[in-house]
Amino acid sequence: MGHSGIIANIGAFNGPSAGAAKYDVLTALLVMASQGETVEARLALRLSLLITARFNWRKGVFAVGQKELARMWGVTDRTVKREMAEMRARGWIEVAVPAARGRVAEYRIMFEAVLGETMPYWPAVGPDFAARLTGAPEPEVKGNVVPLRRESAPEPQEGLWGAVAARLREQDSAVYDAWFAQLVIVDLGQGVLTLLAPTKFLADYVGTHYLPRVLAAALAEDRSVRDVKVLAPGG
The missing domain is CATH 3.30.300.180 (DnaA, N-terminal domain)
Structure with missing residues (x-):
């Protein structure tokens, strides 16, 4: 799917609107976790937890060991390997710094790709949410007044x-x-x-x-x- 430029504030994670941008990402993931198919819903929920607990917004990476992830997600090490491989295959994450002796790998989250997969579920949050992420004007609510066509x-x-x-x-x-x-x-x-x-x-x-x-x-x-x-x- 062509998703270039999906989120209007994708580069705003360190600016004045950083808080809203972060909540928008988590909201998009969690609505997919609530309504999506089994695999994508599970991955969205696990990525949401990872972002909340371990993502460094200033550096734009997360570095979590396999055993820590297994404990956080309540799964085995083997499942962690499989889930991380699936996220990489979907283009959700990529290796920023490979693992080395005594240091775990660092990963970037590819928010454009992540948000692209969550897009079908945006309307469930509300028209204001979808409008904000695509740069469209947010719909105005004026009671029961119907605007003239x-x-x-x-x-x-x-x-x-x-x-x-x-x-x-x-x-x-x-x-x-x-x-x-x-x-x-x-x-x-x-x-x-x-x-x-x-x-x-x-x-x-x-x-x-x-x-x-x-x-x-x-x-x-x-x-x-x-x-x-x-x-x-x-x-």
């Missing part, structure tokens, strides 16, 4: 893209009118939502600036979507 934009299509377009329009009608209203669906094969833009400029701009937002909206409607592509005419 903008007449400048074409009506969304039916089906999956119609539902996704409606969600994007609700998030930010101005952005929707400018960049999403003219997109049309051309295919939904093998979990890839393929859209067609009227011009190459629009296709390139949406692909560069708004793809994570579109993907998050698509996943909120259909968890089987794994990627979004925006094509130009003749592309």
Whole structure:
């Protein structure tokens, strides 16, 4: 899945918004632990515990011995090896400093990859959560007032893209009118939502600036979507 730029504050772990960014990561992992399939849910829960107990946010690594991990997770050393290998295979973690005599290995957590796998579960936390992680405006709550619909934009299509377009329009009608209203669906094969833009400029701009937002909206409607592509005419 194409997840580049998924989290808007991925580099904010040491700045003024560091606290919120850390909680967002843990929230994403824990909602997947609560609702995900058996393997991913178990890995998400164990990584959450590891982050909470042993991750050094300043250095961006964790260094935990195999026996300590086995004790923390309540498993055998063999299970620790298997679980760490699975996290590496998924691209969740990578070795930063190999183990040496008298020193355990240090690992980096690849937050972009981790958050990419948690994305289907973001809507369960709330629209504000998904909006924040993709850089979309957070939905405004104004009691029972229903905002007037903008007449400048074409009506969304039916089906999956119609539902996704409606969600994007609700998030930010101005952005929707400018960049999403003219997109049309051309295919939904093998979990890839393929859209067609009227011009190459629009296709390139949406692909560069708004793809994570579109993907998050698509996943909120259909968890089987794994990627979004925006094509130009003749592309």
